[in-house]
Amino acid sequence: MIAKAHITPLLAVENLQTLVPIPGGLVHAVDGVSFALEPGKTLGVVGESGCGKTMMARSVMGLLPRNAIMPPETRIEFLGENLVGLAGPQMRQILGKDIAMIFQDPMLSLNPVIKVGKQISEVLTHHLQMDRQAARDRAVELLEQVGIPMAERRFSHYPHQLSGGLRQRVAIAIALACEPQLLIADEPTTALDVTVQTDILDLLAMLQQDKQMAMILISHDLGVVAGRTHDTAVMYAGKIVEQAATTELFEHTAMPYTRALMDAMPRLTDPSHTTLQAIGGHPPDLIDPPSGCRFAPRCTLAKARCRQQEPALRNIAGKNHQFACWYPLETK
C-alpha cells in the first residue's frame, strides 16, 4: 500500500541497550529504549544529566567507548538496514553523509588547528568526491546558508577566531554538508546565550523544513524541546519513561517524573521569590538500579507496588502516548 510505505520510519530503534563496563561493575547506560522517527520529524529527548540521552545518541551513531557492549537483541534500523554490528568502513559511509551529529561544545568538536572552511570541504571531498574548487565553493555557500557573515573571509579562520555562536554554526554547516536524512543534535545550544540559542534553533528548524530532514534534539531544557519538536521522549535512568506528541506530553503529563521536571523549572510567569519544587535525592546508580520503578525513591506519589514491580511503558487508550507508571497523574 502506498500510504503505508509513506510512513515507513527513517530510523527505528528497538530495545536499545548499551552497557559500559567500568571498574565498579557494568553500567546500564541505556536500558531498553525503543522509538521510531519519520522523515521530516523532530524527536526531542529530555532528562537530567546521566540519564542516558547522550549515550543513546552515540549508540545510534556508533560512537561508543571501545569496551561498550550492545546485546544482540538491540536493533537500530536506518532505512531498513540494521546499524548494529556494522563494520567500521560501512559505518563511515553512512556517518557524516546520511546521519550527522552536532555536539554541545563546538570548540571540542571542531579541529582547532584546521581552518573552518577546510573542515567543511573535507566532508564534501570525502563523501561526495567533489574536486577541491567545487568543495571550496560549496563550503562558502554553506557558511552563508548557516548565517555566517563574510563567509568568504571566515573560510580561512581557525575555530578560536570565532565566537561560540559562529563556531556552532560552522559545526552545523559541517553536519549539513551532505544533506543528511537524519541529524542528531546533542544539546546544540546549551553553551550559547539565549539570543544566539533562538537564532540557532530557528536556523535548524528552517534547514530541516527545506531538506525534509529528521532530527533528534537532545536537551536538558524542557523549554527548548517544547517549542521545537513533534514528539518528546523523557528519559530517566537509561529508560524512556514517557513519550508522546510534544503538546500532548506537556498538556496531559502522565508520568510524575515529567511533571517534577516541569515544576522544578523557574518560569518567567511566576512572581519573584516563588519557591521552586525541587526533586529530592539523586538519580539511581546504573550499575545496580533499584528494583521496581527507578524513579520511586524520589517520587512523592510512590506506593509499595512502585518499589517492588517495575512498570512497563503502556499506552493511553486511543492516543499515541506512552508512560511507565503504576499510578499516573490524572490526565484531563
Next chain:
Amino acid sequence: MSLDQTQTHPLLDVKSLVVEFAIDSGLKIQAVSDVSFTIDNGETLGLVGESGCGKSTLARAIVQLQKPTAGKIWFDGAQLAGGNDAHLRRIRPRLQMIFQDAAASLNPARRVGRTISEPLRASGQTHRHKRRDIVCALMQDVGLDPDQIYDRRPFELSVGQCQRISIARALATNPQLLVCDEPVSSLDVSVQAQILNLLEHIKARHKLTMLFISHDLAVVKHICDRVAVMYLGKLCEIADSEDLYQSPRHPYTAALLESVPEIPAAGVQRKITLRGVEMPSPVAPPSGCRFRTRCPRAKKRCTDIEPVLVDMARGRQVACHYPLDA
C-alpha cells in the same frame, strides 16, 4: 525590607566604574564602561546579559578580585577601590563570592571541611575545635550532613553538593554581601531548584544582600528584587523585577525576554527581532548607543549620541533614546 535606623546609605554603591584590559598592540578594551548602581541592604539585585558583556568582570571588581581602572565603590559607607590593604583585609570577610563551576572553585586536594574552615582561620578564628563546630553548623545550614561530608574531597561529591560547600565557605566569614556569579548555570533543573531554594533560605537566615549574576532570565526573576540588564560593558536598564519582566522598556531587555524558551511554547509574537549575528567587538564598540547595530528601532540619533540612564517611574532607569511603551 527593614532598614536599620542608623543606615541611610545603600550597602553597595558603585559609581562610574570602569574596568579596562590591555590587549595586543597597545589596544585597550573596556569590559565595564562607566557603570553606576546601588544595592540596598537586604536586597537581591540581578545582573543579566549575554556572555562577554562584562557581568563577571563587574562582579570581580566589586569583590576586589580585579582592580578597577576608574570609578568608586562604597561598601557600607566605606570606600573599597583605592583603599589600602589593611583596610581591605578588614572589609573582605563581609564581601564573599560564589562561582559558576563549584567543583573548580574548591581545592581538589583538600577535604571539604578544611576548605570551609580556611576563611575562618584567615579571619582570625584561631581555636581549632571552635572552627570545627562552626563548619559543622554551616554544613547543616546548607543541607549537608557533616558526619558524611566533612572528610570528603570534592571529586567524591556531586556538583550540587560542591555548590553547597562553596556556599558554606562563603558564609563562613559571616558576610553581608554575597556575590553569586552564575551559581546554577551548570546544574540540572532538579538540582538548580534545590540551590535556588537554598540561596533564598540562607539569604533570610543570614540577612544577606545579594548580587546575582545569570544569563538565565527565568532564574533571575525567581530570586531577585531588582534586575539590571547589561550590554557590551554598559547598563541599559535597571528596574524592579516585576516591572522589568512585565513591560521591558529597553529594546534589548525585550529581545532577551522574548528569547527565553517557555512551556507551553506560547508562539511568542516577537516584537524585537535582533539584527546581525552577535555582539560587536568591545575593542571598537559602535558609536552612540552600543546596542544600535542589533537594534531594529535604531535611528540616526542612536548613532550620534550615546544615551545615558534616565530615571523613569517607580525607580526604573533606561538608557535608550526611543524606549518601548510602558
